[in-house]
Amino acid sequence: MGKKAIHFGGGNIGRGFVAEFLHTAGYEVVFIDVMDNIINELQNTKSYQVTEVSEGGETTKTITNYRAINSKTHEQDVIQEISTADIVTCAVGPNILKFIAPVIAKGIDIRSTPKPLAVIACENAIGATDTLRGHIESHTDSERLKTMGERAQYANSAIDRIVPAQPPNSGLNVRIEKFYEWVVEKSPFGSVGHPDVPAIHWVDHLEPYIERKLFTVNTSHATAAYYGRYAGKKTIAEAMHDSYIRGVVRDVLKETSSLIIDKHEIEAQEQQDYVETIIARISNPYLEDSVERVGRAPLRKLGRKERFIGPAAQLAERGMKYDCLLGSVEMALRFQNVKDDEESAELAKILKENSPADATVQLTGLERTHPLFSSVVKVVDQVQSEAKETGQPRI
Numbered sequence: 001m002g003k004k005a006i007h008f009g010g011g012n013i014g015r016g017f018v019a020e021f022l023h024t025a026g027y028e029v030v031f032i033d034v035m036d037n038i039i040n041e042l043q044n045t046k047s048y049q050v051t052e053v054s055e056g057g058e059t060t061k062t063i064t065n066y067r068a069i070n071s072k073t074h075e076q077d078v079i080q081e082i083s084t085a086d087i088v089t090c091a092v093g094p095n096i097l098k099f100i101a102p103v104i105a106k107g108i109d110i111r112s113t114p115k116p117l118a119v120i121a122c123e124n125a126i127g128a129t130d131t132l133r134g135h136i137e138s139h140t141d142s143e144r145l146k147t148m149g150e151r152a153q154y155a156n157s158a159i160d161r162i163v164p165a166q167p168p169n170s171g172l173n174v175r176i177e178k179f180y181e182w183v184v185e186k187s188p189f190g191s192v193g194h195p196d197v198p199a200i201h202w203v204d205h206l207e208p209y210i211e212r213k214l215f216t217v218n219t220s221h222a223t224a225a226y227y228g229r230y231a232g233k234k235t236i237a238e239a240m241h242d243s244y245i246r247g248v249v250r251d252v253l254k255e256t257s258s259l260i261i262d263k264h265e266i267e268a269q270e271q272q273d274y275v276e277t278i279i280a281r282i283s284n285p286y287l288e289d290s291v292e293r294v295g296r297a298p299l300r301k302l303g304r305k306e307r308f309i310g311p312a313a314q315l316a317e318r319g320m321k322y323d324c325l326l327g328s329v330e331m332a333l334r335f336q337n338v339k340d341d342e343e344s345a346e347l348a349k350i351l352k353e354n355s356p357a358d359a360t361v362q363l364t365g366l367e368r369t370h371p372l373f374s375s376v377v378k379v380v381d382q383v384q385s386e387a388k389e390t391g392q393p394r395i
């Protein structure tokens with residue numbers, strides 16, 4: 001039997017990144033999703049196309065050898081597939097991990113194959129596989145946990161590739177940037193050995209990679225999105241074309257770079273080169289990427305370990321400068337009541353109903369005694385005051 005991968009989330013990253021590279025590595029990919037339209041399309045087509053878009057033109061790859069199952073209606077089938085698979089991946093969003101865990105737990109529990117299942121969550125979050133593992137374990141009988149290692153091995157990953165919302169009527173086809181990075185921990189696989197996926201860069205220690213990625217790519221991208229929306233820009237490329245916003249993004253990246261260089265002992269020149277690559281990527285005029293997509297889910301993005309509070313907290317602990325990051329936090333707080341974004345409505349509600357300090361705790365998870373806390377409270381207070389004056393955030 002050939003190699004089989006089960007991938008949760010047939011969305012943009014699922015089809016355009018994870019499945020593409022699993023397919024290239026020779027896996028049959030079984031997509032699991034809860035959206036009828038995605039599942040139906042995947043079941044009714046034999047191939048779709050991934051088109052890389054760059055200054056150098058376009059390159060198209062055809063993805064085949066996949067199936068699809070709706071986990072809402074066919075849970076038992078998903079469990080059976082997992083029980084005989086080689087690898088499980090997901091790209092569903094960090095908040096969805098708890099919902100896919102029970103079915104994965106059941107699939108792992110009935111495995112009798114000699115090789116453990118490799119589980120790799122591909123989300124924009126630090127330790128996403130650990131989070132998924134925690135949920136899987138909480139759905140596993142305590143006696144069975146003792147032998148879990150024989151049935152599954154868990155590795156954290158960092159993934160990076162910009163996949164904007166797709167043009168209407170694209171079907172399953174995905175337009176995507178050429179650049180990609182997929183870094184995964186090697187050590188959890190021990191003597192069994194890691195799966196054979198050539199696109200993956202296997203490393204012993206993931207933290208420097210994921211922090212460098214999250215605090216450079218995602219910090220800058222989200223900063224451009226929040227400042228861009230505030231300035232009335234439609235796309236990230238348009239925002240990055242604005243010299244003021246471009247300057248702000250560079251200033252923010254100076255702060256996160258100082259942390260990355262200090263904490264992970266990455267050479268200053270290497271980090272600077274990385275910053276230039278990222279600025280060029282997010283400025284790519286060939287990707288029609290809306291400020292709303294990149295700014296989506298502001299509550300998650302304001303989280304304790306996330307792209308703004310994560311680096312700002314660590315900089316504050318080290319007595320280093322973080323005020324430009326506070327500017328990004330302020331703009332993120334103004335991302336309220338955005339169409340089709342539930343978190344942006346929840347953000348507005350939290351800001352309306354709480355004192356600055358309570359809202360800060362609720363939104364960021366920062367400890368009241370943390371050296372960053374009072375600065376964030378001031379920013380929250382500022383945005384709340386604007387809303388009191390005008391009935392809405394200044395935009």
Ligand SMILES: NC(=O)C1=CN([C@@H]2O[C@H](COP(=O)(O)OP(=O)(O)OC[C@H]3O[C@@H](n4cnc5c(N)ncnc54)[C@H](O)[C@@H]3O)[C@@H](O)[C@H]2O)C=CC1
Binds near residue numbers: 038094162
């Ligand atoms: N789009 C991008 O440029 C990048 C996205 N990411 C990360 O990848 C993840 C997915 O992002 P996108 O592909 O852009 O989002 P998306 O919204 O295009 O895809 C998510 C998919 O998950 C599915 N899903 C939701 N609940 C599910 C469930 N219970 N079971 C199975 N499937 C379920 C949705 O129906 C959807 O098809 C996120 O964590 C994001 O942060 C990471 C790097 C780049």
Ligand SMILES: O=P(O)(O)OC[C@H]1O[C@](O)(CO)[C@@H](O)[C@@H]1O
Binds near residue numbers: 159160162294297
């Ligand atoms: O849901 P999130 O965290 O914004 O994830 C998607 C982001 O990840 C990135 O792809 C970078 O890899 C950004 O393009 C994109 O905005």
